[in-house]
Amino acid sequence: MADPTPEKLSPIALHKALDRIWRTGPGWQRLSAVNHTVLGKRFMLTAFVFFAIGGLLAMLIRAQLATPDSAFVGPEIYNQLFSMHGTVMMFLFAIPMLEGLAIYLLPKMLGARDLAFPRLTAYGYWCYLFGGTIIVASMLFGVAPNSGWFMYTPLSSQPYTPGINADIWLLGVTFVEISAVSAAVEITVSVLKLRAPGMSLDRMPLFAWYMLVTALMMVFGFPPLILGSTLLELERAFDLPFFDPTRGGDPLLWQHLFWLFGHPEVYIIFLPAAGVLSTIIPVFAQRQIVGYHAIIAAIVALAFLSFGLWVHHMFTVGIPHLALAFFSAASALVAIPTAVQIFAWLATLAHGKPRFDIPMLYVTGFFLVFVIGGLTGVMLAMVPFDQQAHDSYFVVAHLHYVLVGGFVFPMLAAIYFWLPHITGRETMHRISVPAFWLIFVGFNLTFFMMHLTGLMGMPRRIYTYPSNFGWDWLNLLSSVGGFILTMGFALFAVDMILQFRFGRRFRRNIWKAATLDWAMPTRPPSYAFASLPRIDKRADAIDPDSLGAQLAAGHGYLGFARKGRMETLGVDMTTGRLEHVVILPRPTYLPLVSAALTGAMVLCLLFKLYPLALLFALATLASFFFWAARTGSTADEGPIDVGRGEQALPDTEVDGPTPWWAMVFTLAANGTLFASLVFGALYLWLIAPGWPPAEIASGDIWLVGATLLLVVAAGLMRWVNGLNRSGKAFMPVLMATLAIDLAALGMFSATLLMLPDPTTHAHIATVAALIGYSWLHAFGGFALGLHAVLKARNGYVSARRSLSPRLAGLWHDYTAVTGVVGGALVLLMPALIGMLEGVR
Numbered sequence: 001m002a003d004p005t006p007e008k009l010s011p012i013a014l015h016k017a018l019d020r021i022w023r024t025g026p027g028w029q030r031l032s033a034v035n036h037t038v039l040g041k042r043f044m045l046t047a048f049v050f051f052a053i054g055g056l057l058a059m060l061i062r063a064q065l066a067t068p069d070s071a072f073v074g075p076e077i078y079n080q081l082f083s084m085h086g087t088v089m090m091f092l093f094a095i096p097m098l099e100g101l102a103i104y105l106l107p108k109m110l111g112a113r114d115l116a117f118p119r120l121t122a123y124g125y126w127c128y129l130f131g132g133t134i135i136v137a138s139m140l141f142g143v144a145p146n147s148g149w150f151m152y153t154p155l156s157s158q159p160y161t162p163g164i165n166a167d168i169w170l171l172g173v174t175f176v177e178i179s180a181v182s183a184a185v186e187i188t189v190s191v192l193k194l195r196a197p198g199m200s201l202d203r204m205p206l207f208a209w210y211m212l213v214t215a216l217m218m219v220f221g222f223p224p225l226i227l228g229s230t231l232l233e234l235e236r237a238f239d240l241p242f243f244d245p246t247r248g249g250d251p252l253l254w255q256h257l258f259w260l261f262g263h264p265e266v267y268i269i270f271l272p273a274a275g276v277l278s279t280i281i282p283v284f285a286q287r288q289i290v291g292y293h294a295i296i297a298a299i300v301a302l303a304f305l306s307f308g309l310w311v312h313h314m315f316t317v318g319i320p321h322l323a324l325a326f327f328s329a330a331s332a333l334v335a336i337p338t339a340v341q342i343f344a345w346l347a348t349l350a351h352g353k354p355r356f357d358i359p360m361l362y363v364t365g366f367f368l369v370f371v372i373g374g375l376t377g378v379m380l381a382m383v384p385f386d387q388q389a390h391d392s393y394f395v396v397a398h399l400h401y402v403l404v405g406g407f408v409f410p411m412l413a414a415i416y417f418w419l420p421h422i423t424g425r426e427t428m429h430r431i432s433v434p435a436f437w438l439i440f441v442g443f444n445l446t447f448f449m450m451h452l453t454g455l456m457g458m459p460r461r462i463y464t465y466p467s468n469f470g471w472d473w474l475n476l477l478s479s480v481g482g483f484i485l486t487m488g489f490a491l492f493a494v495d496m497i498l499q500f501r502f503g504r505r506f507r508r509n510i511w512k513a514a515t516l517d518w519a520m521p522t523r524p525p526s527y528a529f530a531s532l533p534r535i536d537k538r539a540d541a542i543d544p545d546s547l548g549a550q551l552a553a554g555h556g557y558l559g560f561a562r563k564g565r566m567e568t569l570g571v572d573m574t575t576g577r578l579e580h581v582v583i584l585p586r587p588t589y590l591p592l593v594s595a596a597l598t599g600a601m602v603l604c605l606l607f608k609l610y611p612l613a614l615l616f617a618l619a620t621l622a623s624f625f626f627w628a629a630r631t632g633s634t635a636d637e638g639p640i641d642v643g644r645g646e647q648a649l650p651d652t653e654v655d656g657p658t659p660w661w662a663m664v665f666t667l668a669a670n671g672t673l674f675a676s677l678v679f680g681a682l683y684l685w686l687i688a689p690g691w692p693p694a695e696i697a698s699g700d701i702w703l704v705g706a707t708l709l710l711v712v713a714a715g716l717m718r719w720v721n722g723l724n725r726s727g728k729a730f731m732p733v734l735m736a737t738l739a740i741d742l743a744a745l746g747m748f749s750a751t752l753l754m755l756p757d758p759t760t761h762a763h764i765a766t767v768a769a770l771i772g773y774s775w776l777h778a779f780g781g782f783a784l785g786l787h788a789v790l791k792a793r794n795g796y797v798s799a800r801r802s803l804s805p806r807l808a809g810l811w812h813d814y815t816a817v818t819g820v821v822g823g824a825l826v827l828l829m830p831a832l833i834g835m836l837e838g839v840r
Contacts, residue, residue: 006560006561006562006641007560008554008559008560009554009560009561011530011552011553011554014530014531014554014559014560014561015525015530015552017560017561018525018526018527018530018561019525019526019527020561021527021561021564021565021566022035022113022525022526022527022566023035023526024038024526024587025587029587031589031592032587032588032589032592033122033587034118034119034121034122034585034586034587034588034591035114035118035526035587036103036104036106036107036114036115036118036121037104037524037526037528039100039103039118039121039122039125040100040101040102040103040104040105041100041104041422042100042125043096043097043099043100043103043104043125043128044097044100044101044104046096046100046125046128046129046132047092047093047096047097047100048093048097050088050092050093050096050132050136051088051089051093051097052493053088053136054084054085054088054089054092054093055486055489057081057082057084057085057088058085058482059482059483059486060072060073060081061078061081061082061085062446062478062479062482062483063479064078064081064463064464065464065465065475065478065479066475066476066479066480067472067475067476068464068465068466068467068471068472068475069464069465069466069467070464073463074463075463076146078463079146079147079461079463080139080142080144080145080146080165082148082461083144083145083146083147083148083149083169084135084136084139084144084145085149086148086149086150087135087145087149087169087173088132088135088136089403090149090265091132091135091149091173091176091177092128092132092135092136092176094269094403094407095180095265095268095269096128096132096176096179096180097411098214098268098269098272098273098407098411099124099179099180099183099187101272101276101411101414101418102183102187102211102214102215102272103115103121103183103187104418104422105207105418105517106187106190106191106207106208106211107190107194107528107568108516108517108520108524108528109205109207109208109515109516109517109539110190110191110194110195110196110199110204110205110208110516110539111195111196111199111516111529111532111533111535111539112190112194112195112196112528112532112568112569113527113528113529113532113558113566113567113568113584114194114528114566114568114584115186115187115190115194116186116189116190116193116194116582116658116662117185117186117189117658117659117662118584118585119585119588119590119591119627120182120185120186120591120662121183121186122591122592123179123182123591123594123595124178124179124180124182124183124186125179125591126591126592126594126595126596126599127175127176127178127179127182127595127598127599128176128179128180129595130175130595130596130598130599130602131172131173131175131176131178131179131599131602132172132176134168134171134172134175134599134602134603134606135168135169135172135173135176138164138165138168138172143163143164143165143168144165144168145165145166145168145169146161146165146166147161147165147166147169148461150258150262151166151169151170151232151254151258152251152254152255152258153232153243153251153254154243154244154245154251156169156232157232157235157236157243157244158235158236158239164606164607166232166236167233167236167237167605167606168606170229170232170233170236171229171233171602171605171606172602173225173229174226174229174230174233174602175598175599175602177222177225177226177229178226178598180218180222181218181219181222181223181226181669183215183218184214184215184216184218184219184222184665184669185215185219185662185665185666185669186662187211187212187214187215188212188215188216188219188665189658189661189662189665190658191204191208191211191212191215192212192573192661193570193571193573193579193582193656193658193661194568194569194570194571194582194658195535195571195576196516196532196533196534196535196539196557196569196571196576197532197534197535197557197569197571197576197577197578198534198535198536198576199535199539199571199576200574200575200576201573201574201576202293202538203535203537203538203539203576204539205279205515205516205538205539205540206275206278206279206289206292206295206296206540207275207276207278207279207515209275209295209296209299210271210272210274210275210278210299211272211275213271213299213300213302213303214268214271214272214275216303217264217267217268217271217303217306217307218268219665219668219669219672220264220307220668220669220672221260221261221264221265221268221307222261222669223669223670223672223673223676224257224258224260224261224672224673224676225257225258225260225261225262226673227257227673227676227677227680228253228254228257228258228261228676231243231257231680231769232254233605234765234769235249237605237608238759239759240758240759240762240765240768240769241759241761241762241765242680242684242762242765242766242769244762245688245689245690246690247690247759247760247761247762248684248688248689248690248691248693248761248762248763249684249688249690249762249765250683250684250687250688250689250762252314252317252687253680253683253684253688255313255314255317256310256314256679256683257676257680259310259311259312259313259314260307260310260676262310262313263306263307263309263310263312263313264303264306264307264310266306266402266403267302267303267306269403269406269407270402270406270407271299271302271303273366273406273407273409273410273411273414274299274341274406274410276410276411276413276414276417277345277363277366277410277413278295278341278344278345279417279513279515279540280359280360280363280413280414280417281345281348281349281363282348282352282514282540283417283511283512283513283514284354284355284356284357284359284360284363284511285348285349285351285352285353285354286352286353286354286355286512287348287351287352287353288348288514288538288540288541289344289345289348289540290344290347290348290351291340291343291344291347292538294340294344295340295341295344297337297340298337298338298340298341298344299337299341301336301337302334302337302338305330305333305334305337306334308327308330309327309330309331309334311323311324311327312327312328312330312331312380312381315327315328315383315386315387315390316386316387316390316391324383325383328381328382328383331377331378331380331381332378332381332382335374335377335378338374342367342371345367346367357416357511358416358427358429358432358433358436359413359414359416359417360413361413361432361433361436362409362410362412362413362416362436363409363410363413365405365409365436365439365440366405366406366409366410366413368405369401369404369405369409369440369443369444370401370402370405370406370409371405372401372405373398373400373401373402373403373405373406374402376394376397376398376401376451377398377402379398380394380395380398389454389455391459391460391461392453392454392455392457392458392459392460393450393451393453393454393458393459393460394450394451394454394455395454395460396447396450396454396460397447397448397449397450397451397454398451400443400446400447400450401447404443404447412436412439412492415496416432417511418517419496419499420503420506420510420511420522421517421518421522421523421524422522422523423499423500423503423522423523424505424506424521424522424523425499425500425503425504425505425506426499426503426504426505426506426510427499427503428495428498428499428502428503431491431494431495431498432492432495434491435488435489435491435492435495436488437488438484438485438487438488438491439485439488439489439492440488441481441484441488442481442482442483442484442485442486442487442488443481443485444481445477445478445480445481445484445485446478446479446481446482446484446485447478447481449474449475449477449478449481450474450478452474453471453474453475453478456469456470456471456474457469458471458475506522507521507522508520508521508522508544508545508548509544509545509548510522513544514540514541514542514543514544515539515540515542515544516533516539516542516544516547518544518548519533519542519544519545519547519548519551520548520551520552521548521552529551529556530551530552530553530554530556530559531551531552531553531554531555531556531557531558531559531643532551532556532557532558532568532569533547533551533556533557534556534557534644535576556643556644557569557578557642557643557644557646558581558642558643559643560643562640565583566583566584566585566586567581567582567583567584568581568582568584569581569582569642569648570582570651570654570657570658578642578646578648579648579654579656580648580649580650580651580653580654580657581640581642581648581649581650581651582651582657582658583650583651583652585631590623590626590627593623594620594623594624594627597616597619597620597623598616598620600616601613601616601617601620604616621783625787625790628787628791628804629790632652632791632796632801632803632804633650633652633796633801634794634795634796635795636653636798636800636801637649637650637652637653638653652800652801652803653800653801657803659803659807660803660806660807660810663807663810663811664810667810667811667814670814671814671818674773674818674821674822677766677769677770677773678770678821678822678825680766681766681767681769681770681825681829682825684762684763684766685763685829685832685833685836686836688762690761690762691763691833691836691837692763692833692834692836692837693760693761693762693763693764693833694760694761695756695760695761695764696763696829696830696833697755697756697763697764697767697768697826697829698827698829698830699751699767699823699826699827699829700751700754702747702748702750702751702754703747703748703751703771703823703826703827704823704827705747706744706747706748706751706774706778706819706823707774707819707820707823709740709741709743709744709747710744710774710778710781710812710815710816710819710820711816711819711820712740713737713740713741713744713778713781713812713815713816714809714812714813714815714816716733716734716736716737716740717734717737717785717805717808717809717812717813718809718813719733720733720734720737720788720805720808720809721802721805721806721809724797724798724799724802724805725799725802726799727799730792730805731789731792734785734788734789734792734805735789737785737812738782738785738786738789741778741779741781741782741785742782744778745775745778745779745782748771748774748775748778749775751771752768752771752772752775755767755768755771763829763833767826767829770822770823770825770826771822771826773818773822774815774818774819774822774823777811777814777815777818777819778815778819780811780815781808781811781812781815784804784807784808784811784812785808785812787804787808788804788805788807788808791804792804792805
């Protein structure tokens with residue numbers, strides 16, 4: 001039966017009612033926050049703290065290199081300094097900063113009240129905080145990572161880096177990457193499903209397009225690094241020789257896995273910053289962006305191209321000439337979509353009436369710095385030049401011109417642009433201008449000189465140098481520039497504090513922008529919009545002043561408070577047609593508890609307390625069960641009122657709710673990890689030295705049986721869902737599926753136990769990894785099936801409310817497919833080895 005229309009409230013009463021539902025409580029209750037505005041600010045603030053730490057490390061590096069033969073720090077400390085500087089800036093500042101900005105802004109730009117999975121946002125934040133703390137705290141104990149931020153093997157392998165330095169990097173970064181992938185899935189689903197009704201894909205603001213493409217790149221780009229880190233940690237902890245060339249492994253496999261992540265990472269950092277520019281420049285040009293559709297095509301092309309460039313970083317490792325030519329051409333090709341965006345921004349300024357304010361200072365700085373970085377990038381894309389400049393300070397200069405020019409300058413522009421939105425106060429310009437000039441001059445003095453020292457032959461990662469190579473004055477100037485740069489950032493920090501304390505208050509839309517994020521009071525209320533808008537034109541061409549007043553009066557969708565529920569709207573992915581009502585979870589401590597348990601597991605792994613680590617892993621899994629224990633509904637509601645005379649189904653009763661899509665994208669990320677594992681196994685078979693192995697793992701009847709059981713379990717889950725849809729009893733079949741899952745687990749365990757010693761050769765180690773992957777997924781299928789049983793017993797499952805068994809079915813399908821592929825590869829491996837033996 002349709003829900004009665006909720007009572008219409010006055011604007012002030014509506015504000016109070018919504019705030020009671022959406023706000024985060026005071027005191028300790030702040031730890032239970034799941035609101036995107038709160039968590040977005042926490043992400044950004046924490047990222048800035050890590051940025052300050054990374055900057056301090058850079059100052060120590062420059063102090064050491066300011067003069068030749070310096071004894072300021074020794075080689076061991078220096079190795080930790082440059083390793084930690086790169087790790088902190090790349091993993092603890094850049095990615096979390098863009099995530100924080102997206103978490104804060106996206107719902108407001110899309111016309112939603114929050115992201116799709118608020119508890120996942122909170123879990124991601126706590127994982128990021130705990131993982132980053134583990135990495136940074138290692139410096140206090142003198143055991144910080146010391147093998148560079150890219151951890152090349154064999155330098156980072158156990159014989160050459162004993163102790164826990166490398167383990168801290170591997171486990172800590174993997175911990176942080178879990179946060180990044182969870183944020184990527186959340187952003188992807190939120191952009192695709194949680195928009196204002198009427199906002200079709202071709203009406204989305206460009207910032208949302210940039211974040212959608214970036215999030216998809218993270219979904220597919222981060223799993224290779226997670227796999228590489230896992231394999232290297234397995235090698236260090238259990239002596240599985242994936243990267244040991246004396247036992248069939250190959251150090252270059254690490255480089256492939258790392259740069260499969262590492263090169264897209266550059267564009268993952270750049271694209272959100274470019275989204276900021278595409279948002280800010282039209283505001284100050286006082287006209288719409290030029291080339292809206294061309295920019296969308298350019299960023300999609302850039303995303304595809306970025307995944308084909310990873311060998312760009314490996315030109316000197318002995319790649320075949322034909323491959324070098326291909327990757328060199330692809331590296332140069334990426335300049336085209338980048339140039340499309342730059343020309344679009346310049347054209348917007350040229351055809352508009354530009355007005356200059358502090359954000360535009362940093363936009364101008366971006367143009368100058370990033371173009372230089374792009375040009376040196378084209379130079380390095382040419383194989384002959386790269387072979388001369390490889391591993392020199394020229395590369396360091398190029399890297400910083402691209403990342404600082406392409407990310408830090410736009411982010412500083414973003415901070416000056418949106419800080420009034422966060423604080424509700426105007427910017428104070430008294431020290432903003434000198435802060436900019438100190439940063440701009442200091443940066444160029446620091447890093448332009450490195451082009452010259454690199455061309456003069458100075459290698460990177462050396463802790464000192466003699467005084468007879470002509471590098472002295474250039475290094476001294478770089479160090480002086482570094483300290484000027486630091487003074488600029490210190491002045492910037494003071495400027496931020498002054499704005500918080502003394503900035504003049506304003507009502508809304510201080511910059512006269514034309515996007516939805518300004519159609520609300522500033523500071524934004526906990527619920528973002530008192531009612532949700534309908535979008536009938538491009539969402540970067542609206543009038544926030546008039547629309548904001550209408551929404552505040554409750555004249556949009558969901559302009560009421562119903563049953564104390566946190567509600568927002570879900571739409572069709574492409575057309576933006578109103579589809580359903582999304583009911584979000586209330587504040588809870590569960591994400592903090594789950595992240596703390598995950599952190600405890602990581603610490604146990606770090607200190608080799610494996611039984612305890614297993615207990616914490618099971619406890620983490622159990623905590624996720626609590627997350628889902630009371631979500632959903634125990635009764636069918638049917639269509640409910642959403643305002644403006646329209647009705648929609650709740651998300652528990654539709655075919656494509658946000659959790660279902662989250663599972664799809666999670667499995668896509670998982671599939672990338674599995675494909676990387678298959679790639680690793682075939683790469684070692686084809687390329688690595690030390691093959692064929694003395695002993696071959698051929699698989700057995702247990703492996704064949706276990707794989708067949710995975711297929712049977714997937715078929716049974718499909719039967720379960722069919723029975724549920726037709727309203728018939730499905731519990732006996734579901735229980736049979738759980739039994740099949742347990743049988744598959746037993747058979748996989750038997751296969752693993754009967755394998756030859758996996759420490760003897762990489763072939764057996766990769767076979768063990770493939771079977772272990774299937775074992776873990778069979779266990780995951782059992783856990784999801786058990787969850788479906790519990791939900792059904794508690795009344796959360798019906799023919800219309802079928803999410804739990806459908807999620808379990810999706811997982812079982814994926815497990816069956818990867819199980820068959822992995823099992824077939826293991827069974828075929830003896831034939832493949834024999835075939836290659838004849839060739840070698």
